[in-house]
Amino acid sequence: MPDRQPTLDEQIAIYQREYRDLDPQVEKVVNALSRLDRRMSVAYGRQLATLGLSSPEWEVLKELVMAGSPYQLWPGTIAKRLGLTPAAMTHRIDRMLTQGLVTRERDMDNRVRVIIGLTDTGREKWLEVMRMASVFEEDLLQDLSSRERGQLGELLTRLLRRVEHAQPDAGGRLTDLD
Amino acid sequence: MPDRQPTLDEQIAIYQREYRDLDPQVEKVVNALSRLDRRMSVAYGRQLATLGLSSPEWEVLKELVMAGSPYQLWPGTIAKRLGLTPAAMTHRIDRMLTQGLVTRERDMDNRVRVIIGLTDTGREKWLEVMRMASVFEEDLLQDLSSRERGQLGELLTRLLRRVEHAQPDAGGRLTDLD
DNA sequence: TGGGAAGACTTCGAAGCTAAACTTCGATGC
DNA sequence: GCATCGAAGTTTAGCTTCGAAGTCTTCCCA
Numbered sequence: 001m002p003d004r005q006p007t008l009d010e011q012i013a014i015y016q017r018e019y020r021d022l023d024p025q026v027e028k029v030v031n032a033l034s035r036l037d038r039r040m041s042v043a044y045g046r047q048l049a050t051l052g053l054s055s056p057e058w059e060v061l062k063e064l065v066m067a068g069s070p071y072q073l074w075p076g077t078i079a080k081r082l083g084l085t086p087a088a089m090t091h092r093i094d095r096m097l098t099q100g101l102v103t104r105e106r107d108m109d110n111r112v113r114v115i116i117g118l119t120d121t122g123r124e125k126w127l128e129v130m131r132m133a134s135v136f137e138e139d140l141l142q143d144l145s146s147r148e149r150g151q152l153g154e155l156l157t158r159l160l161r162r163v164e165h166a167q168p169d170a171g172g173r174l175t176d177l178d
Numbered sequence: 179m180p181d182r183q184p185t186l187d188e189q190i191a192i193y194q195r196e197y198r199d200l201d202p203q204v205e206k207v208v209n210a211l212s213r214l215d216r217r218m219s220v221a222y223g224r225q226l227a228t229l230g231l232s233s234p235e236w237e238v239l240k241e242l243v244m245a246g247s248p249y250q251l252w253p254g255t256i257a258k259r260l261g262l263t264p265a266a267m268t269h270r271i272d273r274m275l276t277q278g279l280v281t282r283e284r285d286m287d288n289r290v291r292v293i294i295g296l297t298d299t300g301r302e303k304w305l306e307v308m309r310m311a312s313v314f315e316e317d318l319l320q321d322l323s324s325r326e327r328g329q330l331g332e333l334l335t336r337l338l339r340r341v342e343h344a345q346p347d348a349g350g351r352l353t354d355l356d
Numbered sequence: 357t358g359g360g361a362a363g364a365c366t367t368c369g370a371a372g373c374t375a376a377a378c379t380t381c382g383a384t385g386c
Numbered sequence: 387g388c389a390t391c392g393a394a395g396t397t398t399a400g401c402t403t404c405g406a407a408g409t410c411t412t413c414c415c416a
Contacts, residue, residue, distance in 0.1 A: 003255050003258070005259050005342075006244050006245075007342075008335060008338060011244050014243070014244055014246050015243070015244075015308070017246075018243060018301075018304070018305070018308075019305060019308050019309075021309075021312070022308070022312065023312070023315075023316070025324065025327045025328060025331060026312070026315050026316060026319055026327065027315070028331040028334075028335070029319065029327060029330050029331045029334065030218070030315050030318075032331060032334035032335055032337075032338050033211065033214060033215060033218065033334060034215060034218065035338055035342070036211060036215075036334060036337055036338055036341065037211060037212060037214075037215035038261075039338075039341045039342065040208070040211065040212065040341075042261060043341075054371090054372095056371095056372075065192070065193070065196060066184050066189050066192055066193075067184075068192050068195075074394085074395095075394080075395070076393090076394065076395080077181055080181070081183050083216075083220060084373080084374095085373075085374060085375080086394070086395060086396080087373080087374065087375080087376095087395085087396075087397085087398095088372075088373055088374075089395085090395065090396055090397085091372070091373080092372090110381080110382075110394090111380080111381060111382085112380065112381045112382065112393065112394050112395075113381095113393095113394065113395085114394075114395065114396095123196075126196070127196070127197060130193070130196075130197050130200070131197075134199070134200065134201070134204070135351070136351075136352070137201075137204050137205070137208050138201070138204060139340075139351055139352035140208075140337060140340060140341060140352060141204055141207065141337065142340070142352075143336050143337075143339075143340055144333065144336065144337070146203065148333060149203045149204065149207060150203060151329065151333065152207050152330070152333045152334075153203060153206040153207045153210060155322065155326060155329065155330045155333075156206075156207065156210035156211060156214060156330075157186060157206070157210055158321050158322065159210075159214055159318060159319065159321075159322070160186060160210050160213055160214055160217075161321075162317075162318060162320065162321055163214065163217040163218075163221075163318060164183075164213070164217065173313070173314075173317055174314070174317035174318060174320075232402085232403095234402095234403070234404095252363085252364095253363085253364065254362095254363065254364080262404080262405090263404075263405055263406085264363070264364060264365085265364090265365080265366085265404080265405060265406075265407095266403075266404050266405065267364085268364065268365055268366085269403070269404075270403085270404095272365095273402095273403095288363090288412080288413070289411080289412055289413085290362065290363050290364075290411065290412045290413060291362095291363065291364080291412095292363080292364060292365095
């Protein structure tokens with residue numbers, strides 16, 4: 001009973017014994033993806049913690065910056081993009097308000113709505129995280145040439161296009177686009 | 179204030195305006211990775227739910243199958259691989275015991291230890307998930323030729339090697355291997 | 357043989373989420 | 387005009403999952 005985690009190739013070899021019809025090529029891509037994301041999440045989580053941020057807070061910060069100047073979004077919009085219920089969004093904003101990362105005010109054009117805005121503190125926090133993360137990211141990709149980085153980005157983008165543009169049907173299938 | 183999520187390229191363009199020193203190539207790879215994993219997690223989560231499984235349970239199931247026959251591991255080992263405390267592991271095992279997915283017994287060679295084993299029910303569950311997931315995975319990769327799938331797998335494996343073999347130092351840097 | 361030390365469990369509490377009911381506001385129909 | 391419906395957000399209650407601290411059992415070694 002070894003304490004060492006099986007390598008990706010070992011994992012797939014075992015999986016194939018357990019499930020004959022498995023496509024090893026597909027499985028390798030998918031499992032490499034999730035393994036990578038797990039490691040990245042751990043690394044980011046550690047860095048965020050040193051800056052006093054949690055992952056949920058970081059997600060909201062990203063969405064607001066991504067919205068571009070003047071860094072404003074409706075709570076419902078953020079909730080939809082992050083896959084949360086409106087209630088969960090309310091709670092997150094509550095927490096971030098006490099830290100001065102965001103502001104919350106009524107939308108005067110439609111007073112049912114609320115506008116979440118990024119404070120200067122929040123924007124500064126985003127920058128700090130990005131600066132810290134870029135060091136890790138460069139380390140992560142250090143073995144790939146510029147040409148390979150481009151290839152990888154292009155291949156991943158094609159997968160992303162498939163999964164972001166084609167919402168699954170009732171059976172969970174990803175149908176053709178356009 | 180549009181409701182549509184920015185595309186990956188839009189996101190990176192905005193990030194570059196906010197943070198001049200950003201490497202767009204690196205950022206594209208990293209963000210595509212995390213976007214992809216998020217989508218995959220949602221898809222898997224939905225499928226798991228239809229089979230009455232939660233993600234934490236699925237993680238444990240995978241580790242046990244990955245261990246190979248006779249599908250036995252110590253709780254501490256699973257905890258380490260999943261990045262959990264022993265206490266959290268105890269809770270997970272408790273839940274899975276009531277569903278008949280795993281067994282828990284004392285290790286007679288060292289009676290401080292405990293052995294977690296996979297039941298036939300648990301193994302059958304694993305198979306059901308794999309069968310269901312492979313449909314989604316094939317859909318996800320349908321736009322890539324076999325050659326491209328191989329390239330992608332190889333590039334991801336090289337990233338993985340960097341992050342799995344080189345535990346970060348105190349400053350979080352990924353140093354050279356070997 | 358008498359401490360450690362290690363491994364797992366128990367208890368308690370916190371974080372973060374969802375579901376459902378509620379409030380407030382705008383739109384629509386008669 | 388007035389009433390009703392729907393949309394957006396909040397509140398409340400409860401659930402899931404995890405971690406921290408303490409406990410118990412067992413092994414190991416001086």
